[in-house]
Each structure stands twice: as C-alpha cells, then as structure tokens.
Amino acid sequence: MSLTPPVAGPVQDAWLVIPLFNEATVIAEVVAGALGTFPHIVCVDDASTDGSAVEARRAGAVVVTHPFNLGQGAALQTGISYVLQATDAAYVVTFDADGQHQVQEAAQMVQRARDEDVAIVFGSRFLDKRTKPGFLRRIILWGAVWITNQQTGLRLSDAHNGLRVIRRDAAQSLRLEQNRMAHATEIVLQLARTRLPWVEHPVHILYTDYSRKKGQSLMNSINILIDTIVK
Template identity: 25%
Template sequence: MSPRVTIILPARNESAALKSLLPRIFAAVPSPDIIVVDDGSTDDTAAVAEAAGAHVIRHPYGIGNGAAIKSGAREANGEVLVFMDADGQHDPADIPRLLAKLEEGYDMAVGARGCASQASIGRGLANRLYNRLASYMAGHRIADLTSGFRAVRAAKFRNFLYLLPNGFSYPTTITMAFFRSGYPVAYLPITAHKRVGKSHIRPLRDGVRFLLIIFKIATLYSPLKLFGPVALSFFVSGLGWYAHTYATQGRFTNMSAFLMSASVIVFLMGLLSEQITTLMYKNNHSDN
C-alpha cells in the first residue's frame, strides 16, 4: 500500500501562481492532501487556495519561508511530505518521480536544478559554491543544496524541525542534517521554470545567511570538518614562523608558541564537539 502523501506549499502573495499550479498538482497526484501555508499574504492567496481544494494554514504576519515549512510539517497527516514552491517554478509532473525514489529506499529525494534553471548567472555561481562547500562538510556530493522541491519521510523530517531556521535556508539545514545522520538522499534532475511574480529572496543578505547556516550545521553535525582545517592552519603557520625566526634570529618566538598553542586548543574544541554530536546522532536514531 502506498504511503499517504501531503504536499506543502509555503506561500506569500502567490495567488496568481496558485490559480494554475494547484489544479496541476491535483492532476499529477492521485487524491493528494495539499497544505498551503499563507505566510502573512496581503493578496487573496488564502482564498485562491481554499477555492482550489487545499487546506490553508494562515500566519498572521510574514514569519518566513522556513516557518511556513515547519507549520505545514506539524499539521500534515501524510507519511511522506512533498515540499514545493508556490510560485510556479516547480512542475507537479515531477512529484511522482520524487516519490518513486522514496519507494527505492531513499529517505529524501530532491529535485536538482541544472545551470539553465538558475535565476541568474550570479545565483548559479553562488549555488555552485554552496554545493561544493556543503559537499565537503557533509562528506557526500550535494547536487543542489538550496532546492525547495523535495519529498521526504515525515517522521525523519520532524526529527530536525528544531534546527530549521524561519528564513529561506531550510533546504540547506535539512539536507546537511540528513546526510550527517546517515539517511540516504537522492537527487533527480529537474527543470525549474521562471517564477510568477517577484522573488522574495535578497541575494546578498540571504547568501550570507546560507553560508552561516552551512557552518552552523557543520558545527552541529561534523565539527572536525570545520575545526580541523583551522587547527592545522594555526599549526602550519606557527611551524613556518618558527622556521623563519630560527633561520634569521636563531630563536623560538612567542608568536610561534601562540600559534601552536592555538592549534591545539582549536583541535581539542573540535574533538569535544565531535563527541557531543555523536550523542546527538545516537539520540536521533534511537527515536526511529
């Protein structure tokens, strides 16, 4: 028997896109539960969603995309959750492809956008940087770190609700959390279409936020990947400075001592953090 599926769309002033998107979802997925989370819209987003047959959750004011995702996940009854943008970028015909990956044994399936689907050259380059950095931190290849189109097993997704930020970087957080926790993740190539209306993302502000989220999750789930290179750089710098001062002055300086001591302290901080994350990892799996 196929698991029950709930489709969650965070929406803020997306009434124009929802008029055509919601009927296409109903056509693509048999008897879906659809939740539209109205994140403080000032247009008729809620009315359009209700008229199409979706269940609507209303935020009294705009809290953020991640907050809408969390509200939808808490309300959903499905064993599988499908998240997609409400702006028309994602094709509902791709939903069965994502669900098929879960049937193969994956815990999360993500729609990965190609270069042609990026909103701009700058956004494409930034996403490529995020993907490479996150791949290093997670220890797995991440094809699209910021894609908001994904299917996931509800019980495992809810384990990480407390980590999800209220802003636009929930995909970053949940992707790295799943990889670090050993949950298999699949990527499927998709074509993202031009959105209907104006984007709510601010590239500079949200770009910095994405980087901070990557480092935050790395600290929580793989701290030695972050602390280790920093400790090594301090040690190499101290060793190099000692070699220089010994060759030119014939002595060991305070700067060399400081740099080498800092390397040991940073490494021990990373080692301690790694032990703490091991306990978190154990607790997450003991709940399943």
C-alpha cells in the same frame, strides 16, 4: 541516468507542502494543476496580505495560516508538522508556490523514493542541462552548494532547491529554526544527521518573469549565499 517513469494515477500517500506568501495571482493555478496528481495539498499562508489563502482554499488546498509573517522556513515546518500530526502520509513533498516546480517531476521523485527505498529525494537543477539559471546565478548557487556541503558532510549538486521528497521517518526529525533562506541548509543538515539513505533527482526549474521577480532574482541568489555563510 534515465528518469523514473511517472506514477499512474493520483499519489495518495504523499502530501504537498507549499509555503505561501503573497502569491494570489498564481497559487490557484499551481494548486489546481497539482491536484490531479497530488490530491492532498496543504498551503501554509505566512500572513499574506493579498488574499493568497482565499485563492488557495478555493482551488482545493487545505490552508493553515500564520497570524504573523514568520518566513519560509517556519512555513515549511508548520506544513510538515501538520502532515505528521493530522495525516498518515508516507511522504512529504516540499513544493514552491510560484510555479517554478513541475508536478510530474515531484511524482517521479515520490516513485523513486518508493522504488529505491530511500528516505530523502533532493531535486537538483544541475544534474542535467534543462534549467538555465544564467551564468552569475549559477556561480552564486554553486558557491552556496559548496558551503552547504562543507557544513553538512553531504555531497549535493544543488543544496537550495525547494523541491524535495521526505519520507515520514525523516520528516519527524526536522525542527527548523532558520526562517530566511538559510533554512534550506538547515533542512539538509538535519536530514544528514538522520543517516537515512538519500538520492538526488534531476529536475527542471522553470524561471519565469514572475518567479524571478518574486524570489529567483540575482539579488535573491546573493542573499542565499549570505544566509548560508552566516547562518
């Protein structure tokens, strides 16, 4: 399939929601790199201890802070609730803080949601061969995808990709309670229950030394599989 052309100019009708925990060394670069395309960004600081909130705010993001560490699922729910309650945005875009997602692909996904009138666009690293997760990680993630598909009734190729575009009506249905990696399955399950139209979009996940150390290690992939099974 051909990629949707990038949108021209800033995406004014969407907000990036970025869960944030101890990413002070990279978050300013991530926010600054996104602002030219997404002028509306909210970072949910999940009780970081390294000044992440200060760096995100200084870079130009709105920052909402959790007084205690509640987990990524809770941070996403806080960010989504903020967008729904404080703005009239048409779309929520979930985006990771560690630099592994690409802003232009997020913009393409918003444009595709508009063009095809779909409520959810799931990013997938397995629709093409650009992402190189490694053999063992690929097998583990495929296992998590199979389990998630059995639980949700959808047929996704990548169920644990943090890059998603969610239209406002679909976002209003989310009530996330899983705070660890199982929240990714929970999002898919709750969105599936809306019966709103969805598509997958090919994305290139950038595995860097930093992202592997922070959250994309092989052990973390194993934790994803365990959380998916026992959620």
